[in-house]
Amino acid sequence: MPINQEDEMRKLLSKFDALGNITRATWYEWRQAALSFLPPGTNPMELVLKAWEVVGHDTAKAYFTALDKSKPTFLRDIAKCIVNSSTMMGETAKIVDGRNPDEVYIQWDRCPWPEFARRYGASMEEDVLGCDKWFQTVIADVNELFNTKVKLETLHAIPRGEKVCVRRLSIGV
Amino acid sequence: MAVNFKWDYKPYPAAAKYPNLFKPIKIGNLIIPNRIKYAATEDNLNTHDGYVTDADVAYMRERAKGVVGGICTIQGVYMDEKREGQGYVGQAAAWHDKFIPGLKKLADAIHDEKAIANYQLMHCGRVGGVDIPYCAGPSAIPQRLKVFKPVREMSLQDIKQCIKEHADAARRGIEAGYDMMEISGIVGYLVSNFLSKYTNRRTDEYGGDIYGRCKFMTDIIKAVRKEIGKDVPLIIRLCAEELLNDVGGNTPEESMITYKMAEEAGVDCISVTQGWQESSVPVISRDIPQGTWLYNAKRAKQTVKVPISMAYRLFLPELPDKAIADGTMDIWEMCRPMIADPLMPKKILEGHPEDVRPCVACNLCLARLFRDAPMTCYVNPVCAHESDPKWQITPAVQKNKVMIVGGGPAGLECAYSSALRGHEVHVYEKNTTLGGQISYASKAPFGDIELYGIINFLKAQCDKAKVNIHLGTTVTPKTIEDEMPDTLVIATGAVFTPPAAGSSKGVNIVSAPDVLTGKVKTGERVMIFGGKKPGISVALYLAEQGKKISIVCKERNLGKDVNPSLIWRYVQKLAQKKVTVYKESQIEEVNETSVVVKALYDTRISVPADTIVFAERESFKELMSTAKELGIEAHLIGDALVPRSLSHALHDGYRTGIRI
Numbered sequence: 001m002p003i004n005q006e007d008e009m010r011k012l013l014s015k016f017d018a019l020g021n022i023t024r025a026t027w028y029e030w031r032q033a034a035l036s037f038l039p040p041g042t043n044p045m046e047l048v049l050k051a052w053e054v055v056g057h058d059t060a061k062a063y064f065t066a067l068d069k070s071k072p073t074f075l076r077d078i079a080k081c082i083v084n085s086s087t088m089m090g091e092t093a094k095i096v097d098g099r100n101p102d103e104v105y106i107q108w109d110r111c112p113w114p115e116f117a118r119r120y121g122a123s124m125e126e127d128v129l130g131c132d133k134w135f136q137t138v139i140a141d142v143n144e145l146f147n148t149k150v151k152l153e154t155l156h157a158i159p160r161g162e163k164v165c166v167r168r169l170s171i172g173v
Numbered sequence: 174m175a176v177n178f179k180w181d182y183k184p185y186p187a188a189a190k191y192p193n194l195f196k197p198i199k200i201g202n203l204i205i206p207n208r209i210k211y212a213a214t215e216d217n218l219n220t221h222d223g224y225v226t227d228a229d230v231a232y233m234r235e236r237a238k239g240v241v242g243g244i245c246t247i248q249g250v251y252m253d254e255k256r257e258g259q260g261y262v263g264q265a266a267a268w269h270d271k272f273i274p275g276l277k278k279l280a281d282a283i284h285d286e287k288a289i290a291n292y293q294l295m296h297c298g299r300v301g302g303v304d305i306p307y308c309a310g311p312s313a314i315p316q317r318l319k320v321f322k323p324v325r326e327m328s329l330q331d332i333k334q335c336i337k338e339h340a341d342a343a344r345r346g347i348e349a350g351y352d353m354m355e356i357s358g359i360v361g362y363l364v365s366n367f368l369s370k371y372t373n374r375r376t377d378e379y380g381g382d383i384y385g386r387c388k389f390m391t392d393i394i395k396a397v398r399k400e401i402g403k404d405v406p407l408i409i410r411l412c413a414e415e416l417l418n419d420v421g422g423n424t425p426e427e428s429m430i431t432y433k434m435a436e437e438a439g440v441d442c443i444s445v446t447q448g449w450q451e452s453s454v455p456v457i458s459r460d461i462p463q464g465t466w467l468y469n470a471k472r473a474k475q476t477v478k479v480p481i482s483m484a485y486r487l488f489l490p491e492l493p494d495k496a497i498a499d500g501t502m503d504i505w506e507m508c509r510p511m512i513a514d515p516l517m518p519k520k521i522l523e524g525h526p527e528d529v530r531p532c533v534a535c536n537l538c539l540a541r542l543f544r545d546a547p548m549t550c551y552v553n554p555v556c557a558h559e560s561d562p563k564w565q566i567t568p569a570v571q572k573n574k575v576m577i578v579g580g581g582p583a584g585l586e587c588a589y590s591s592a593l594r595g596h597e598v599h600v601y602e603k604n605t606t607l608g609g610q611i612s613y614a615s616k617a618p619f620g621d622i623e624l625y626g627i628i629n630f631l632k633a634q635c636d637k638a639k640v641n642i643h644l645g646t647t648v649t650p651k652t653i654e655d656e657m658p659d660t661l662v663i664a665t666g667a668v669f670t671p672p673a674a675g676s677s678k679g680v681n682i683v684s685a686p687d688v689l690t691g692k693v694k695t696g697e698r699v700m701i702f703g704g705k706k707p708g709i710s711v712a713l714y715l716a717e718q719g720k721k722i723s724i725v726c727k728e729r730n731l732g733k734d735v736n737p738s739l740i741w742r743y744v745q746k747l748a749q750k751k752v753t754v755y756k757e758s759q760i761e762e763v764n765e766t767s768v769v770v771k772a773l774y775d776t777r778i779s780v781p782a783d784t785i786v787f788a789e790r791e792s793f794k795e796l797m798s799t800a801k802e803l804g805i806e807a808h809l810i811g812d813a814l815v816p817r818s819l820s821h822a823l824h825d826g827y828r829t830g831i832r833i
Contacts, residue, residue: 003769003777003778008777008778060315061319064317067419068418068419069418069420069421070419071419144314145314146420146421147420
């Protein structure tokens, strides 16, 4: 019996979307569980930043094998890795060229994370700084391994009420 | 000038055939009778706190026998009590005098075989700290490979201590009776970490430019030299080419500066290597042609005056003999070929190359070491069991008539080992040639032709052991009843099974062996059913012909039966050939011009295909019931028992052969 390829794709996307949502829900549920074991008054931000740092180190390891310092596309390839990580998690992200080869921008037009932060009572700033910690950790590890001076700056953030997230990646000598 | 043992190779056949291999060379003040060196190889056979075991002594004794008077190097010893330098759980230690008696046993075993005992100092650096939560290095550079520990930056005091530990360990080596000393500075171990600008970002006297980065190495060379005196030859192993361009490693020119600096600091010989464990390009796997790296030996010879030795894909004597004659290198160094056959050079010398059990460059030995397992060899069942009488071929108590069904690797291995024990052995092969599944497996590209070497070896051993071979003979229950052997060994190999999804007129369904042997042709869009080695082989074989290939496999990952140190090569090549892989998937339906694949998440994908090649195998146990009915002792071995790898076939065959 011929299969309906469009239908198969739609069902797959639906499952993928659900998987992303389960991952986000699990993140905030673990956050709740971890906070319940910490002394009252503990700032959740400390826990969250530490957790994103741990994630960042692991993400960096995955990027290490995808990057090649000797290639002129090194900076853009980092941006590609970040865009891939983001789209895998159900975000909409793209690379925007910079004014010169030493900079590149990543723009997120959609991000489902703030909605989950709201649902689980986490602050929006936790989302911004958590995400930033993740990327900064990745970039720090990339710089350590490749002996480079890549810099990442967060310019806009959806959880802060802005329309898009924008991060600038640049490389120094 | 010192000569430890006298050897006269003239009476041996290969002395004339390979005159360059069997002529002496002077290293420092020592004359080495030939140009053969067994390279330092970890084996994980020692106790986990560094004491040498009888198993390791027996392992080394065999290799010492093999070098026929040449250099036999023990595994690198770690030198610090904190175990930062320990890279392997069974690595020998030399951080205290209490280890000297064990190290002496190794030296004595080597001397018993009239070989030169070489002692290696090896701090594993960023590959170390195997039993502690961290490892040590010049700078705390993150690890690319998850298997290794986080790196802790060494202080100046740590560096001074480490240099002293090298000298102290060297002194223990001399006290243990070694003739030569070697420093390991390769593949990601500590000395190489200091040399490389990838891992050394220090700004003090031990970092900076290549000369600064050499200081740790030259300090060690000088400290060791001071300890061992001028008469003990000192070797260093150094990377001629790190192959770390992607992370900003040393240039080949910088590597040659390290050679010059080592020579100036006082080494008497340099062993050339290339690549690190972290290199993302292949160096020693089967897909790298033999002799590929000789150009690095040549560069080294042009750079320094001391003798140059080299291992790395030099498995046969012709290449090194010629390379020595050409002035490309001076000493043939090897490790894996002598893991596969410890007596390899001896057999060459004695004019019996057909008796050499060939290494197939699969890197199972390395894969085991990195997973804290004792050394083993894919093709040599006795490797690391040299001290165990249960693993040796001994005369049979009762001489039996042994009938072996199947002339593949399992059957032939079992045949010659049981024949050597005195049994009357008959091998029945339904085809007109021997080799079984290796006959087609060796047709796959990227070096798999080397797999057939093991069949040539087994054929020669069967001939010598007077095994009776019956080609073109299919064994039925009646054949067994007519022959009535005392022992029946079923080594028929596995049976290839087509997918259960049915067939269609438009899609041709053929088996992997038929494709690889050229019996059938495929179309241009081919789906391979099966992601183990046969599936990978046929996929690459067809992809090389420019066909559009997809693989459907039930497993979570490709190559479940390929060892971890080799599978990455196949995965990389499949990706390069743009082979599509559907993991954890099934063929659900075969249509006129396409195949429906049921993939992950229960998704159905229609994949255009004109041919399905089935590469899934099942065991073959049919003749077992006949043996049972007739009351004959029967053994089911190799893929006939469970479809696995060539290694399992050989190991099954040998273990059965020595027990019948």
